[in-house]
Amino acid sequence: MANVVVVGAQWGDEGKGKIVDWLSERADVIARFQGGHxxxxxxxxxxxxxxxxxxxxxxxxxxxxxxxxxGVVLDPWHLIKEIETIRAQGVEITPENLxxxxxxxxxxxxxxELDRAREEAASxxxxxGTTGRxxxxxxxxxxxxxxIRVADLADKATLEARVDRALQHxxxxxxxxxxxxxxxxxxxxxxxxxxxxxxxxxxPVWKVLNEKRKAGKRILFEGAQGSLLDIDFGTYPYVTSSNxxxxxxxxxxxxxxxxIDYVLGIVKAYxxxxxxxxxxxxxxxxxGERLGTRGHEFGxxxxxxxxxxxxxxxxxRQTCAISGINGISLTKLDVLDGFETLKICxxxxxxxxxxxxxxTAADEQARCTPIYEEMPGWQESTxxxxxxxxxxxxxxxxxKRVEELIECPVALLSTSPERDDxxxxxxxxxx
Ligand code: GDP
Ligand code: IMO
Ligand code: MG
Numbered sequence: 001m002a003n004v005v006v007v008g009a010q011w012g013d014e015g016k017g018k019i020v021d022w023l024s025e026r027a028d029v030i031a032r033f034q035g036g037h038x039x040x041x042x043x044x045x046x047x048x049x050x051x052x053x054x055x056x057x058x059x060x061x062x063x064x065x066x067x068x069x070x071g072v073v074l075d076p077w078h079l080i081k082e083i084e085t086i087r088a089q090g091v092e093i094t095p096e097n098l099x100x101x102x103x104x105x106x107x108x109x110x111x112x113e114l115d116r117a118r119e120e121a122a123s124x125x126x127x128x129g130t131t132g133r134x135x136x137x138x139x140x141x142x143x144x145x146x147x148i149r150v151a152d153l154a155d156k157a158t159l160e161a162r163v164d165r166a167l168q169h170x171x172x173x174x175x176x177x178x179x180x181x182x183x184x185x186x187x188x189x190x191x192x193x194x195x196x197x198x199x200x201x202x203x204p205v206w207k208v209l210n211e212k213r214k215a216g217k218r219i220l221f222e223g224a225q226g227s228l229l230d231i232d233f234g235t236y237p238y239v240t241s242s243n244x245x246x247x248x249x250x251x252x253x254x255x256x257x258x259x260i261d262y263v264l265g266i267v268k269a270y271x272x273x274x275x276x277x278x279x280x281x282x283x284x285x286x287x288g289e290r291l292g293t294r295g296h297e298f299g300x301x302x303x304x305x306x307x308x309x310x311x312x313x314x315x316x317r318q319t320c321a322i323s324g325i326n327g328i329s330l331t332k333l334d335v336l337d338g339f340e341t342l343k344i345c346x347x348x349x350x351x352x353x354x355x356x357x358x359x360t361a362a363d364e365q366a367r368c369t370p371i372y373e374e375m376p377g378w379q380e381s382t383x384x385x386x387x388x389x390x391x392x393x394x395x396x397x398x399x400k401r402v403e404e405l406i407e408c409p410v411a412l413l414s415t416s417p418e419r420d421d422x423x424x425x426x427x428x429x430x431x
Contacts, residue, residue: 002261003219004428005249008226009265009319011273013299013306015331015414016266017041020057020222022412022422023264026429027220029212030058031067031205033252034242035224036107036138037078038131040300044417050089051300054079056222059098060091065212067205068100071242071252073138074150075107076194100198101205101253105147109190110170110182111137117177128238129275131301139241141166150202153195163188206254213259218429221249221260227319228273235358235365238277246323262428264411265325267316269333269402272306274299278365280358281309281345295335310372312345313405318357320408327411327426330399333391334384334415339377342398345370346405375401385415387423 004023008014021043024030037053043060044050052059054074056066068074083093111134119127130136141147146169148162163184171181209219225244228234233245242248250257270291273279282288288308291297297306320328336342348355348368359365378394385391391399403410413423 002429002431003213003221003259004262004264005221005223005246005260006264006266007223007244007246007323007325009267009316009323009325009328010226010271010312011228011279012224012226013040013272013274014226014266014268015329016223017043017052017057018414018417018419019264019266019329019331019412019422020220021045021060022419023220023428024058024061024064026218026427027058027064028217029065029067029209029219030056030222031069031209031219031253032056032072032222032224033069033249034071034244035240036073036133036135037075037082038133038135038240038301039224041224042300042417043419045419047418048089050086050091052082052086053301054082055086055093055098058220058222059086059093062092064097066098067209067253068098068104069205069253070101070103071248072101072104073107073135073142073242074100074104075134076198078107080194080197095200098201099203099205099208100150100201102149102151102202104150105138105142106149107134107138108148108166108187110174110187111141113179114170114173114177117179121177127276129277133301136241141169144169148191150198153191153199154202156192159191160188163191209253209255213255219255219259221253223249227323228315230322233319233322235277238275245319246325262327263323263325264428265316265320265323265328265408266331267328267406268331269336269398270295270311271309271315272297274302274304274306278362279307279309280315280348280365280368280370281312282307283309287339290339291335295332310343310345310370311402312370313402314345314347314356315358316406317408320406325408327409327428328406329412329414330402330410331414333395333399333413334382336377336395336398337381337383338379342375342377343372344375344401344405346373347371373401382415384418384421385423386421
C-alpha cells in the first residue's frame with residue numbers, strides 16, 4: 001500500500017489543507033509531522049468553512065485516525081480551544097481518532113512572549129514577520145534539551161524538574177528583554193490543569209504508525225508551511241524554525257524513510273508570501289493587487305495581507321528536487337482567469353549571468369532579477385472545473401508549461417476552495 005507525503009513547495013498557503021482533506025478519503029491515517037499553530041489550513045466542504053491550525057486536515061472526515069507527530073510543536077491550550085471550535089462545527093474528535101506523540105514538545109506562554117518581544121525589539125529590516133505564536137522559541141528549547149514534552153505532564157516531579165530547567169534559561173533571557181520573570185508555581189499549575197485534557201490523547205505514535213504500516217494501512221503525512229520556509233533550504237533567516245521538506249516526514253513521526261512511496265508537492269499557480277524576506281517575482285503593481293483580491297490572499301492565522309507575484313518556476317524546480325517531489329497539485333488556477341498575459345519566471349539574472357536556481361547568499365539573492373517568459377492568458381472561467389475538458393486551451397498550455405519548467409508532472413489540479421472542485425490526473429496512492 002502506498003504512503004504519501006504532502007508538502008508545500010513555495011512559501012506556504014499553497015492549498016495544502018484542501019488537498020490533504022481531499023486525499024484523506026483514500027487514507028487510513030493522517031499525520032502532521034512538523035510546524036505548529038503557525039499553520040492555517042482552510043477547508044471548504046459543501047460551503048461550510050473549517051479553519052485548522054494544529055489539527056491534521058484529515059480530522060474533518062469521519063473514520064480516520066489523525067496524528068500529531070513529535071516533529072510538531074504543540075500549544076496545548078490552543079489545541080483544546082481548536083478541538084472545541086471544530087467540535088462545535090459537528091466534527092467528532094476523541095482519543096479514538098486523534099493521537100498526540102508523547103515526545104512532542106509543548107509551546108508554553110513564555111515562548112509566545114519571547115517570540116513577540118524579539119519581533120518588537122527588532123529594527124526594520126531585521127524582523128522576520130513571524131506569526132508570534134512561539135514556534136521558534138519552542139524549537140530552540142527542543143534542540144537546547146530544555147523543552148517540556150507531552151509525556152512530562154504525567155508525572156509531577158518530572159514536570160517540576162523540567163520547568164526548572166526551562167526557567168534557568170528563560171528567566172535571564174527575559175530579564176535582558178525587560179520581561180518579568182516567569183511565575184514558577186503558576187506555570188506548574190497551568191500545566192497540571194491542561195495535562196488532564198491533553199494526556200488522554202497521548203500515545204507512542206511511532207509504534208502505532210509502524211503497526212498500521214505493517215497492517216497495510218495507508219498513511220498520509222501532512223506537512224505545514226512550504227519548502228522556501230524550511231530552516232535549512234528556505235530563504236534564511238526569513239524562515240520558520242523547522243524542516244518542512246519531505247525528508248522530515250519520517251523523523252517527525254518515527255517511521256522509516258522507506259515507508260514513503262510518493263511525495264506530492266502543493267504548488268499555487270502563482271506565488272505568495274506572508275512575512276518578511278526575499279521574493280524575486282513579487283508584484284507591487286495592479287497585477288499583484290488583482291492576484292491578492294481574486295485569490296483572497298489574507299493569512300488564515302494572522303489575517304495579514306499576503307504578498308503576491310508571478311509563478312516562479314525556477315524556485316519550484318528547486319523545491320521539487322529538495323523534497324523529491326513525484327508529482328504536484330497545482331492549485332488556484334482559477335485565480336489566473338481573465339489576465340491578458342501571464343508571466344512565468346524561468347531563471348534569474350545575477351550580474352549579467354543566467355542562473356537556473358536561487359543562490360544561497362543573501363546579497364546574491366537580492367541582486368537576482370527574474371527572467372520571464374510570457375504566455376497568453378484566458379478569458380473563460382476555470383472556477384469549479386472538474387475535468388480537463390472543462391479547461392480552456394490556454395489554461396492547459398499554462399499547466400503543461402509549468403510541468404516542463406519544473407520538471408515534474410501535475411497529479412492534481414484545484415479550481416476552487418471547494419473539496420470536490422479538484423481534477424485527478426494521477427492518484428498518488430495508486431500502488
Ligand atoms: P494551506 O496553508 O496550504 O493549507 O493554504 P491556506 O488554506 O492557508 O490558503 C489557501 C486558500 O486558498 C484557502 O483559503 C483555500 O480555501 C483556498 N483555495 C485552495 N484551493 C483553491 C483553488 O483551487 N482555488 C481558489 N480560488 N482557492 C483555493
Ligand atoms: P501554512 O501551513 C505561510 C511564515 C511567517 C514568517 C515565517 C516565520 O498555513 O502554509 P513562524 O511563526 O513560523 O516563526 O514565522 O514563516 N509562516 C507561514 N507562512 N504559511 C504558513 O503555514 C506559515 N507558517 C509560518 O509568516 O514569515
Ligand atoms: Mg495557510
